[in-house]
Amino acid sequence: MIWKILKSEFKQWQLIGVITVMLLGFSIILLAARFYTDIRPMFRGSDLWQHEHIIISKKISQQNTASQLLGKGEKPSFSDKEIKALEAQPFIKSLAVFTSSSFEASAHTDGNLLGGFYTELFFESVPSKYIDLKDENWTWSSDSEFIPIILPKSYLNIYNFGFATSQNLPQITEKAASSIPFRIQIRGNRKIKNYKARIVGFSDRLNTILVPQEFLDYANPKYGPKEVPVSRIVLLTPDPSDPELLNYIESNQYDYNKEQLNNGKARMLLNTATAIVIITGLIISALALWLFILSSQLLLQRNRHKIEKLKALGFNTSQIIKPFVRISLIVTTAVFLLSLIPYFLVSAAYRSALQALLPEATVHHSLILLIGFVFIITLSGFNLLIIRKKLSRI
Amino acid sequence: MHIHLQQIIPFPLQDMNHEKSAIWGRDFSFKSGKTYGIFAPSGMGKTSLISILYGLRNDFHGSFFIGKDSSDTLKTTDWMNLRRRQLSLCPQGLWLFDDLSALENIQLKNSLTHHKTEKEIQNMLQHAGMAEHQHKKAGILSYGQKQRIAIIRALSQTFHFILLDEAFSHLDKENKHKMWELIRTEAAQQSAGIILTSLGGETLHSDISISL
Secondary structure, three states, X not given: OHHHHHHHHOOHHHHHHHHHHHHHHHHHHHHHHHHHHHHHHHHHOOOOEOXXXXXXXXXXXXXXXXXXXXXXXXXXXEOHHHHHXXXXXXXXOEEEEOEEOOOEEEEEEXXXXXXXXXXXXXXEEOOHHHEOOOOOOOXXXXXXXXXXXXXXXXXXXXXXXXXXXXXXXXXXXXXXXXXXXXXXXXXXXXXXXXXXXXXXXXXXXXXXXXXXXXXXXXXXXXXXXXXXXXXXXXXXXOOOOOHHHHHHHXXXXXXXXXXXXXXXXXXXXXXXXXXXXXXXHHHHHHHHXXXXXXXXXXXXXXXXXXXXXXXXXXXXXXXXXXXXXXXXXXXXXXXXXXXXXXXXXXXXXXXXXXXXXXXXXXXXXXXXXXXXXXXXXXXXXXXXXXXXXXXXXX | OEEEEEEEEEHHHOOOOOOOOOOOOOEEEEEOOXXXXXXXXXXXXXXXXXXXXXXXXXXXXXXXXXXXXXXXXXXXXXXXXXXXXXXXXXXXXXXXOOOOEHHHHHHHHHHHHOOOOHHHHHHHHHHOOOHHHOOOEHHHOOXXXXXXXXHHHHHOOOOOEEEEEOOOOOOOXXXXXXXXHXXXXXXXXXXXXXXXXXXXXXXXXXXXXXXX
């Protein structure tokens, strides 16, 4: 009945205005959040690195190729001094050196699988804390007969689109490749040892064959020379496209993967763009909240005398605020439900494109919508708080 | 329950001579169960007294007690509770909501405590001769009709005191007596006190006549 008393001062167009503006702001926020969570995995992909990083190596010049061919001169490698200098740089959080295998190794498939595939190969490793692989197999101990391997995705591509096509061999998926058992033989210091092996992951960004650090720590001294020069280093850094970092790398004549850097830049761009869109959405939402508060205040002021009468009759603030709670609920529900229309329309529009790029992408509708709901409830709660304060002063 | 006044003078009346007044600047007790008639010409503070007793204004010297509670310590929420169950008011301005029907105005007040049943409300409307007008919007009723509705509304709650501020000013003799009967019956049932103000010349019976 209180609503009946207050409603004659209530203007519907104001409510529609509030809903429209709030809907605009809220939809922008929802869509930006959705787009961001959709696109983000593309930049992380299936990559196995834990953190933002950049891999550097020494530049190889014709001159040192020549001197190496003549059996003179060192292979370009990082000295302890250089590593210490890198560690001291403020833009480098931490670094790890790649350990290379110092023995001969070969892999072959059992029996007729893949036509008795055989290849010579090499290994590298980094400490396992740098690798984001949730596979319990990614360990190795000296009594283990099994070696897990991480392969660059490009190797599989070379096989599938080059080798398999030309040699009339079957093309294989990542999953199938992971299930093929290999045998690996390592040789050195007049010793030979056979291991079982399997591919446990593929990496987009890494051009090397990775095995657990523990394996090389064990096998290098046993089958190879004592010291292995450091030829590659992974640097963990908050921002791989930091110009200071790049200048440092250039000035020391190190080499790095420029494509990977582009990826980092694209991710930065995505983050910035999303932030701008979300901030725009937040500003519009703040304006909508302001409009909501203003029109509620207007309704309150217009009804001031009636509210005074109600209070004089013995009605308290919580009773008088009920119609305002109701309006708030209507606005909130309307905005929330209406915002689902652009949300699902737009996300359906780019969904097929997204699925082609990221077949394994899962959509966290419920999380996004929950966050959205909490957000909008907070807005209307804030409005009600202000109304309550004003009401208790009348 | 008593309402005990201690040396109350409203700020706007502080420069006037209150020698003859029984209320202003004196100690005075209203006792429930009694009927008090406050007769004075306009400008002597009848409505001020009612407003002070109902907690609507605090621009006065002195203080008063409602039961054991001092006016100095009563908070807004205390006044809300007093207005729901202990003090009933039929204000001079009536305070009806024009957008509600006559009946809805009564129901609104009754919804706070559900003191009266629908049937009891109908009986009161019948007695006041307002039954056929009960569904009309309060805004279109005559002033006399509005006064009757406001009185019935004031009776739709429990109270220790009912305050009637010139509540009969627009009623003819017959209607005045009908309404007075309703008020007296309800007050007697609740053993409540009646405090009514009038410009004077009332024919209504009151136990104690007070001049301001």
